[in-house]
Amino acid sequence: MAEIRVPELAESITEGTIAKWLKQPGENVDKGEFIVELETDKVNVEVISEEAGVLSELLAAEGDTVEVGQVIAIVGEGSGAPAQQAPQATEAAAPAPAPAQKEETPAPAATAVTEEASSSDRTIASPAARKLAREKGINLADVSPVDPMGRVRAQDVSAHNNAPAPAAAAPAAKAEAKDDGRITREKMTRRRQTIAKRLLEVRQSTAMLTTFNEIDMSKMMELRSRKKDQFFEQNDVRLGFMSFFTKAVVAALKKYPYVNAELDGDEVLLKNYFDIGIAVSTDGGLVVPNVVDADRKSFAQIEASIGELAKKARDNKLTMADMTGGSFTITNGGVFGSLLSTPILNGTQVGILGMHTIQKRPVAIGDNIEIRPMMYVALSYDHRVIDGKDSVGFLKMIKELLENPEDLLLGS
Missing domain, CATH: 4.10.320.10 (E3-binding domain)
Known part of the structure; x- marks a missing residue:
């Protein structure tokens, strides 16, 4: 017999939720076979059986919260059969009634x-x-x-x-009847609960401020249109806008290092690495995997990394290594049509860049009015670490680099 326990997940994660049992009682289990999927604050983890045998008992149900080290299932020896419900007592197996005794009746409690x-x-x-x-x-x-x-x-x-007690249950029943089926109550997933908790913590524990600018996307779009076929042939990956933005962010972080920092008590931790988080929307909520060492990657390598991380996110295959250690985040609400928004800081980071939808607008070019593809960008930052001068300068540098994308190509 072997016990299936919740494994060590990560230093900061002590519990998870049973998302799905991949095996049921009575089924055969091979050594190393996945038997349950756990949902944690950040990623989903599949737990394997260390022994071969038959899954004899589940000690936690789907939706239950379990702690690291807790026994959640038992694998026994032998070969299994399809899972069945607990046997029911039959009339044949029922004990025969005891002979009637004079002036004696069965005890009501026992019945x-x-x-x-x-x-x-x-x-x-x-x-x-x-x-x-x-x-x-x-x-x-x-x-x-x-x-x-x-x-x-x-x-x-x-x-x-x-x-509730009967008296208290009556008003509840009346309220339920009043709903008349127009309300569906749905429990938040663990990931959604964690997102809500951390976003609220960020709002309450930081001096968050947002500054805005707009980017003329004409030259970037023209360059991308001109180079995308050649780029794909050479690298087997498509040229998107995210690699341009990532390159611009890295360059701006190098010039404004306090935007690439973290506040730890009364100390500022200046990060000398550039792991750029890219927000990805999934059915389970927003996740932010990191493009590690983005400063050392080419345009093609950045595009490939983003594509791989996005696929892993949607397939629930992200690892803790993918999710930890980021220094700055980029989020793109423009893919959903957002024209302007105020992004919220990601965890302990002090800066996040928000991209938005590209919209053709009339713009003054010299003494003329022209229609240009424009994008609003937003930088949310922790004012405890970053002053207005650095925040405005950081966003202005990104604008200048993206409006002259040839400089990014030459500098990469």
Whole structure:
């Protein structure tokens, strides 16, 4: 017999959520085979079995929060068969009634216990729900499951145990009836909860300020259009705008090092590396993997890195190494049509650049008015570390580099 435990995830992560069981009780498990997917604050992790055998018991249900080191499943010896529900008592197996005795009747309490056990056995429930119900002395038959298939889970048992008294339940029932099915209650995923918590912490613990500018994208678009076919033939990767922005950010960070910093108590940590986080939208929420050593990468290498990280993000294959150690972040709301926004700082970083949609607008060019493709850009920064002079200078340098993209190519 082998215990499946929640593995060490990362230094800052102590718990996770059971996202999906990949194996069910009664199924064969090979050594090294994935049996469960855990969702953590940052990435999803698949846990393997260290032994071959049969998955005999699940000790946590999908949606349960589990801690590092906690036993979540048992793998036993032998060969398995398709998982089945707990056997039900049959009439043939039921004990024969005891002979009637004069002036004696069955004890009511004993009858109630027998009926309760029988009804609990007939209830379809997860192992974690059964365990919790036993601990709390709850009859599973009395628990109302959320699952439309009728399966009772641990959260259903907890909700039943915390149910309001009849007097308090009446107003709740009235409020529920008033909703008339127009509200769907959905629990936030662990990642969404973490995003919400950290964004709120950033707003409350930093002196965040945002400065704006706009970029004439004419020359960059013309250069990209002229070089994209040749670029693809030579590098087998498409030339996008993100490599230009990443190169411009690295150049500006080198000139304004306090934008590439972190505040630690009363000390400023100036980072001498350039790991640029690229925000990627996924079904589970926004994640920010890093293009490591972006200053040492060519345009093609940056484009390839961004493409690989985006694919890993959407496939839930990002590792902790992909997500940690970033020094500055770029987020592109323009892909969703955002014209202007105020990006929020990423973790302990003191700067984030927001890109937006490209829109043709009338612009004064000398004494003439011309229609140009323009993009608003925003730099949010921690005013405790960065003053207006550096923030405005940083964003102005990015504008100048992107409006003259040949300089970026020559300097890379």
